[in-house]
Amino acid sequence: MFSKNTKYNFKVKTVFLLMFLVCFQFSVIAQNPTWKPASFEVVNKYKTFKTTQYAHVFSGSKHNIVRLAPDLQGLTGVELPLDQYKKGSNAPLQLKFKENVQVLIGVFQEKENPEYLQFNNSAKAKLILENGITITGLPPVNVYAISYSKGTQTINPGKGLFAVLGVVKENQQLTFRNAELPDGKLWNPTFIIEGFSDEKPLFEIIGGENKPVVDEGMSGTGGIQGGFEGGRVVKVGDTYHMFPTERAGEKGVDYYYDRVKTKIGHWTSKDAIHWKRESTIYQASGTYAITEDDNPMNDRRAAIWSYMPVFNEKANKWYGYYLAYTVSKTIEPNHSFGRIWRCESTVEGIDGIGGPYKDMGIIMEPGLDSEPWEGRQGVASFFPYKVGDKYFGFYSGAYPFNSWADYPKKTGKGWSVALAESNSLEGPWSRIKDGSNPIKTMHPFFVENPIVSQLPNGLYIAFFDGGPDGWGHHLPNMMAYSLSKDGKNWSEARYLPIETKVDKWWDIMRTPLCLIPEGNDVYTIVYNAIDLKRRFHPTGMVKVKLNKEVMESRLKELK
Structure with a gap:
C-alpha cells in the first residue's frame, strides 16, 4: 500500500513524465516535420x-x-x-x-x-x-x-x-x-541510376539479405581485424566459392595496418548467405618499404589483394590472378607499384578450385611499357576474359602522374582501367597501345576492380566499384556496370541503388565480387561495403533480375 506522500509523489512524477513525453514528442515532430502533399x-x-x-x-x-x-x-x-x-x-x-x-x-x-x-x-x-x-x-x-x-x-x-x-x-x-x-x-x-532515369533498367533489384552475410564474430572471421575488400565469387555445381581479400592486420595495431597485412581466403557456401572459411590461399608479409621508389630492395609482396580465379578449360585447371604491392608507410597511396601474379591449382579439374596453388610468375608490372596514368599504384588490378580466339584483360592504375617527371611521389587523383591482350591465359600479356587506354567511356575518373561475364545474348558486362561518396570523394557510392558488344569498347556506366530493396547497413559501397546466373533471369551479387562506425568491413548479398527486353535494346544501341 502507498502512503499519502507516496501517492502524491507518484502523481507529481507521473505528471512530469507525461509533460516530458509530450515535449519530447513535439521536439521529434519539430525536428522531423512531415509536409502534407497535395494531389x-x-x-x-x-x-x-x-x-x-x-x-x-x-x-x-x-x-x-x-x-x-x-x-x-x-x-x-x-x-x-x-x-x-x-x-x-x-x-x-x-x-x-x-x-x-x-x-x-x-x-x-x-x-x-x-x-x-x-x-x-x-x-x-x-x-x-x-x-x-x-x-x-x-x-x-x-x-x-x-x-x-x-x-x-x-x-x-x-x-x-x-x-x-x-x-x-x-x-x-x-x-x-x-x-x-x-x-x-x-x-x-x-551519372545514370537504374530505375530512376528516363530509360528502363536492365536489372530489377528483387531483394537480398538486409544485413551482412559475413560479419565480425562469425565463424572463420577470427584474426581478421578489418574485414573484407575485393576478390571474386564463382559457383561450381551447387557450391559458391569466394576468394576475398581479408584485411587481417594485427590485434593491438592501428586499423591502418589492416590494409597492409592481408590474406587471400577461400570460403564456401551453398546459398551465398551462410559461409564457411576453408583455407588461406596466400598471406602477405606486411613489411613496409625502405625506399620511396620501385626498388627491389623493398618487399614487393608486402600486401596482397584482388584474387581472381579463372578456369582454364584447355589446361583443365584453375588459374588465379592476384595483386602484390610494395607498401609505403608515409607516401600516398601506401599501396604502390602493383604487380600481377599468376598461379595454378595443383589439383586438376573443375573441383580443384580450392588448390593448393603454385605461383607461375609475374604477368604485368611497372616498367618501360607503363604509362603515366597508371600512376604510383598501378598495376592495381587484373581480370582476364575471352573474346573470340584471344583474351583481353582489364588492368588498372591509380594516383596518376601527369608525366614521368612526377615519379615517384607527385601524384594526382584518378582510378582508371585499360585493356591488355594475349593469345592465351598464360600470356605474355601486352598493354594495348592504339590510343584507347585508359578507357574513359565507362566513367572519366573512377572505375575500380571490374569483373567481366556475358549475358544470354552475348553482351559482355563488367561489374565494378563505382566509387565512394566519402573520404572527400563525391562519387555515386554504388556498384556499377558497363556493357560491350565486342569486349573492347565499353558503354557509359549505370549504377545500382540496391538500398531501395534491402536495408542499407553500409555507409560506403565498395566492390561487387560476381554476377552469378541462378536461372529464370535471376542473378546473385556478393559485395563488400563499409560501415564507418566500425573497423570491420563486412560482406553482403543481393539478388537482381535481368530484363531481357532491355538487354536486346541495349545490344542494338551499342556500336
Whole structure:
C-alpha cells in the first residue's frame, strides 16, 4: 500500500513524465516535420518523379538528387525539359489543382547566369529552405513556396531553369531554415541510376539479405581485424566459392595496418548467405618499404589483394590472378607499384578450385611499357576474359602522374582501367597501345576492380566499384556496370541503388565480387561495403533480375 506522500509523489512524477513525453514528442515532430502533399494533375506531357535520393529531376538529363532535406522526402515533383528551360524555349508547365496549394520551387543559386531562374524573395514567393537539396552537377538550391488557387494554373515564375520539387496543401505551415546541404557541382559528372532515369533498367533489384552475410564474430572471421575488400565469387555445381581479400592486420595495431597485412581466403557456401572459411590461399608479409621508389630492395609482396580465379578449360585447371604491392608507410597511396601474379591449382579439374596453388610468375608490372596514368599504384588490378580466339584483360592504375617527371611521389587523383591482350591465359600479356587506354567511356575518373561475364545474348558486362561518396570523394557510392558488344569498347556506366530493396547497413559501397546466373533471369551479387562506425568491413548479398527486353535494346544501341 502507498502512503499519502507516496501517492502524491507518484502523481507529481507521473505528471512530469507525461509533460516530458509530450515535449519530447513535439521536439521529434519539430525536428522531423512531415509536409502534407497535395494531389495535382499535369496538363501538358511532362512526367512526374518521386522526390527522393537518386531521383532524376529533369527529362533528357542525368542530373539526380544526392542530398535532400527530410521535409521534401516523398513529395511528387515534375520533370521539366532541361535544355528547353535553360534556353527559354519551353512550353510553360500547367498543373491542375483540386484545392488551394503551395508549389515548391527549387531555384539554383548562380547569380547573373541567364540559364537559371533569377529569383528574389517576394510577397508571392516565400523562401523556406536555404541549401535545401543537392542535384548533381548543378549549383546550390534554395527552395521557395508559391501559392496557387484551385483549378488549372501556369507555373511560370520566370525565365530560366528551375526545379518543381513538390506540391503541398495551402494550410501547411512552412518555416524557414537552412538545411546546409552541399553544392551539387561537387558531383561531376552526373551519372545514370537504374530505375530512376528516363530509360528502363536492365536489372530489377528483387531483394537480398538486409544485413551482412559475413560479419565480425562469425565463424572463420577470427584474426581478421578489418574485414573484407575485393576478390571474386564463382559457383561450381551447387557450391559458391569466394576468394576475398581479408584485411587481417594485427590485434593491438592501428586499423591502418589492416590494409597492409592481408590474406587471400577461400570460403564456401551453398546459398551465398551462410559461409564457411576453408583455407588461406596466400598471406602477405606486411613489411613496409625502405625506399620511396620501385626498388627491389623493398618487399614487393608486402600486401596482397584482388584474387581472381579463372578456369582454364584447355589446361583443365584453375588459374588465379592476384595483386602484390610494395607498401609505403608515409607516401600516398601506401599501396604502390602493383604487380600481377599468376598461379595454378595443383589439383586438376573443375573441383580443384580450392588448390593448393603454385605461383607461375609475374604477368604485368611497372616498367618501360607503363604509362603515366597508371600512376604510383598501378598495376592495381587484373581480370582476364575471352573474346573470340584471344583474351583481353582489364588492368588498372591509380594516383596518376601527369608525366614521368612526377615519379615517384607527385601524384594526382584518378582510378582508371585499360585493356591488355594475349593469345592465351598464360600470356605474355601486352598493354594495348592504339590510343584507347585508359578507357574513359565507362566513367572519366573512377572505375575500380571490374569483373567481366556475358549475358544470354552475348553482351559482355563488367561489374565494378563505382566509387565512394566519402573520404572527400563525391562519387555515386554504388556498384556499377558497363556493357560491350565486342569486349573492347565499353558503354557509359549505370549504377545500382540496391538500398531501395534491402536495408542499407553500409555507409560506403565498395566492390561487387560476381554476377552469378541462378536461372529464370535471376542473378546473385556478393559485395563488400563499409560501415564507418566500425573497423570491420563486412560482406553482403543481393539478388537482381535481368530484363531481357532491355538487354536486346541495349545490344542494338551499342556500336
